[in-house]
Amino acid sequence: MKIAIASGKGGTGKTLVSTNLFNVIQKEGSNVRLIDCDSEEPNVCQFLHGTLEEEIITTTHIPVIDGRKCTFCGKCQEYCSYNAIIMLPAIKTIQVIEDLCHDCGACSYACQYDAITENKKVTGSITQYRIAPNADVLESQIEIGIYSPVPIIGQAIAMADDDAVTIFDSPPGTSCPFIATVERAEFVILVTEPTPFGLNDLKLSVETLRKLNKPFTVIINRFGLGNAMIENYLKQEEISLLGLIPFDKKIATAYASGQLITDEFPEYFRLFESLYHQILKQNQQ
Numbered sequence: 001m002k003i004a005i006a007s008g009k010g011g012t013g014k015t016l017v018s019t020n021l022f023n024v025i026q027k028e029g030s031n032v033r034l035i036d037c038d039s040e041e042p043n044v045c046q047f048l049h050g051t052l053e054e055e056i057i058t059t060t061h062i063p064v065i066d067g068r069k070c071t072f073c074g075k076c077q078e079y080c081s082y083n084a085i086i087m088l089p090a091i092k093t094i095q096v097i098e099d100l101c102h103d104c105g106a107c108s109y110a111c112q113y114d115a116i117t118e119n120k121k122v123t124g125s126i127t128q129y130r131i132a133p134n135a136d137v138l139e140s141q142i143e144i145g146i147y148s149p150v151p152i153i154g155q156a157i158a159m160a161d162d163d164a165v166t167i168f169d170s171p172p173g174t175s176c177p178f179i180a181t182v183e184r185a186e187f188v189i190l191v192t193e194p195t196p197f198g199l200n201d202l203k204l205s206v207e208t209l210r211k212l213n214k215p216f217t218v219i220i221n222r223f224g225l226g227n228a229m230i231e232n233y234l235k236q237e238e239i240s241l242l243g244l245i246p247f248d249k250k251i252a253t254a255y256a257s258g259q260l261i262t263d264e265f266p267e268y269f270r271l272f273e274s275l276y277h278q279i280l281k282q283n284q285q
């Protein structure tokens, strides 16, 4: 089972949910893997500490065009769907814009003059930590200066374990990194909060997931704060509510100290256990 924990904006409690869900699944004895897909700001390892198993350096291929062999026929530019090649035949200039290149290989395939070779470029890393014999964490981290985290997210998600429950801690927002994460999940949990910003961003996430035809449910974090606007919206849109996490100062204190609330407070262990069993039930339907 592959579950993505996502939210339309940062700071709603996405990591609180993914790390504590991971913790209860691990304690119940099932195999579980948590992939931190928020490559631009991974923070799962601030709550889960394990031993370093492996670090994989991720790379992409960047085409390099040899101006001496190039005839400026324009075929590579024609094949490039991402407008990543600039060609100015009048001044015999041709260049790849690295930030726009998606490593699709089409230009190399198109060139009949053997003018294109490829260089490897480091995009980041994926580090595996063993938390318990049945549980590990993969942390994806983008290299400074790399334009898009999408390729590294794809590489991290490809390491989902078919014999385990795999949780994707999604990047916030509803742009490409979010889509790259949720589209590979079987089920999505949207974490929101009862504030006008929470509602606005929840609506954007719901709209996106409906377009992607992804099954999803919602957890309201900091429940008790604000009014009933989220519940009213969920009712109106016939969206299932998986559970509520109360607005509780001790949750904020534990989170700020890098602690798991499911380790610190038995009532929250029971809450997350019940959330997990509901997810299992919903997934079997």
Ligand code: SF4
Pocket: 065, 069, 070, 071, 072, 073, 074, 075, 076, 077, 094, 110, 111, 112, 113, 114, 115, 116
């Ligand atoms: S396809 Fe090859 S020869 Fe033609 S413009 Fe591109 S690099 Fe130059």
Ligand code: SF4
Pocket: 063, 076, 079, 080, 081, 082, 083, 084, 085, 096, 100, 101, 102, 103, 104, 105, 106, 107, 108
């Ligand atoms: S590899 Fe693909 S995206 Fe990159 S320059 Fe070539 S055709 Fe364009």
